[in-house]
Amino acid sequence: MQPVSKLPHIGTTIFTIMSKMATDEGAINLSQGFPGFGADxxxxxxxxxxxxxxxxxxxxxxxxxxxxxxxxxxxxxxxxxxxxxxxxxxxxxxxxxxxxxxxxxxxxxxxxxxxxxxxxxxxxxxxxxxxxxxxxxxxxxxxxxxxxxxxxxxxxxxxxxxxxxxxxxxxxxxxxxxxxxxxxxxxxxxxxxxxxxxxxxxxxxxxxxxxxxxxxxxxxxxxxxxxxxxxxxxxxxxxxxxxxxxxxxxxxxxxxxxxxxxxxxxxxxxxxxxxxxxxDRYLSIPAFYERKRNVFAEGLKQTELEFVPSQGSFFQVARYGHLSKISDRLLAERMTKELKVACIPVSVFYSTKKDDHLIRFCFAKEESELQEALERLKNLQNLWL
Ligand SMILES: Cc1ncc(COP(=O)(O)O)c(C=O)c1O
Structure with missing residues (x-):
């Protein structure tokens, strides 16, 4: 039996794909939007x-x-x-x-x-x-x-x-x-x-x-x-x-x-x-995440990526178009496999899959994990070889 699909254009979401790839590759997972630390x-x-x-x-x-x-x-x-x-x-x-x-x-x-x-x-x-x-x-x-x-x-x-x-x-x-x-x-x-x-x-x-x-x-x-x-x-x-x-x-x-x-x-x-x-349990959340945003933004400045610090959410978008014209999907895949840092290609958020050479990182992670990811991102130039 094969039902007629009501959503034939929908496959597995990129979030599942990138998280699985991160696990398979032993990469730091800054792709899917979930915190890497426990609740109160x-x-x-x-x-x-x-x-x-x-x-x-x-x-x-x-x-x-x-x-x-x-x-x-x-x-x-x-x-x-x-x-x-x-x-x-x-x-x-x-x-x-x-x-x-x-x-x-x-x-x-x-x-x-x-x-x-x-x-x-x-x-x-x-x-x-x-x-x-x-x-x-x-x-x-x-x-x-x-x-x-x-x-x-x-x-x-x-x-x-x-x-x-x-x-x-x-x-x-x-x-x-x-x-x-x-x-x-x-x-x-x-x-x-x-x-x-x-x-x-x-x-x-x-x-x-x-x-x-x-x-x-x-x-x-x-x-x-x-x-x-x-x-x-x-x-x-x-x-x-x-x-x-x-x-x-x-x-x-x-x-x-x-x-x-x-x-x-x-x-x-x-x-x-x-x-x-x-x-205070919810009023303290902005300061909690702002510290993480700052750690991530500071570290990202040491890489070749271009970005404007995030205003809210636990995501940071960065641009690499001045460094390479490879597709954002390919970059995300190579970054996961070669640098061991997983991110999300921003093109997946567009109906047309428009590729502006942008990637998204989730910084809802322990600071030590963010620091390690940032260290790895300093080797970004290896991906353009
Ligand atoms: C913009 C946005 N809306 C909704 C959701 C889903 O929220 P929930 O897990 O509560 O269903 C997410 C989760 O990533 C999100 O980023």
Whole structure:
């Protein structure tokens, strides 16, 4: 039996390919976006206690009330608005699920969805599976800021939604207040929804604030904010995240979530509810990652690569086009095999696989590991031979 594929163009993601290659080659894995260090032992202890004490059955479909309430409170502390935890906050199995459910809730056949690229790879399949049409708008080539004229030109009568992502993967660009205001102005007179991927909300540098689109008075009514506890607390394997959206949007969102996963892992929800009661646990994250960003940027200066230090997320993009014109995929492969440092070619984040000779490193690793990788990257010239 051979099913007719709904996603015939989709193969194994580059993240899986590069991580496997890194393991096979014994390379330092700066490719896939996951931390190379453990979570806070306090959080681990909480999970252990809740599993041992019988919190192991289905949770309510929308998440346990305690976690929804403390997440709403966190939103008030960090973004200045308090979503209603009863009917505007839903706990899901990772931001990937939140994005999928949000897209499925609103997209009908033929609807256009604007995707700013380079873009995270889960957006397009979610749109395509719902018979929507992704309309790609390139970000500015040098700093990956948004070209608002291009977004404006892409908006038409069939535009149903815009997918946004700040802090941005892969570039680390963090939206400014002006970016958010411009988007609000552009969609003001329309019925366009916003699906805002904010998984790196707590990872911004140099005192740059993160502006959640849900916090904007004129955007709130149309926005699904998708977040990830996995990214924030160094536990990506737990696959737990959330969606914050106004009541009518949440109602439709939950209709989908109810039949995608129904609910998400119970003891971890209880543990996170308790853990989030101390705001410093998330307010300290930017400084924690800024140290790593600085170590990586300092070391990268000693290599031949060109780059601008990342503004947010745990990624650093670097350019090698002035050194060689080999494809970014080939470079990533050779870097993994010969220098024993794995990275991600940025072309994979483009629908057209446009190759601007850029690679992405994940610096969510122990400093010793980053130092060792940087030492190896000093031998970059060996790759051009
Ligand atoms: C931009 C972006 N969105 C969403 C996700 C997925 O988040 P989660 O693991 O919570 O599903 C990732 C993970 O790499 C990401 O980089």
């Amino acid at each position: 032992p306090v959080l681990l202890e909480l999970v252990a206690n809740y599993t041992k004490n019988g919190f192991n059955q289905y949770s309510p479909m929308s998440g346990i009330p305690g976690l929804r309430a403390v997440l709403a409170e966190k939103t008030k502390i960090t973004q200045g608005y308090l979503p209603n935890s009863e009917d505007e906050v839903t706990i899901v199995s990772g931001a990937t699920e939140a994005i999928f459910c949000a897209v499925t809730a609103i997209i009908e056949e033929g609807d256009e969805v604007i995707v700013l690229e380079p873009a995270y790879d889960s957006y397009e399949p979610a749109i395509t599976l719902n018979k929507g049409i992704p309309i790609y708008v390139p970000l500015n080539p040098f700093d990956f800021s948004v070209d608002w004229d291009k977004v404006k030109d892409a908006i038409g009568p069939k535009t149903k939604a815009i997918m946004t992502n700040s802090p941005h993967n892969p570039s680390g660009y963090v939206w400014t207040k002006e970016d958010v205001d411009t988007l609000a102005e552009l969609v003001q007179e329309t019925r366009i929804y916003i699906i805002s991927d904010e998984v790196y909300e707590h990872i911004t540098f140099d005192n740059r604030p993160h502006f959640s689109l849900g916090a904007h008075q004129d955007l709130r009514d149309r926005t699904f904010v998708c977040g990830s506890f996995g990214k924030t607390f160094h536990v990506t394997g737990w696959k737990i995240g959330y969606c914050i959206a106004p009541k009518p949007l949440t109602l439709e969102f939950r209709r989908i979530h109810q039949y995608v996963t129904f609910s998400t892992v119970t003891p971890i929800q209880f543990a996170l509810a308790e853990y989030l009661e101390v705001p």
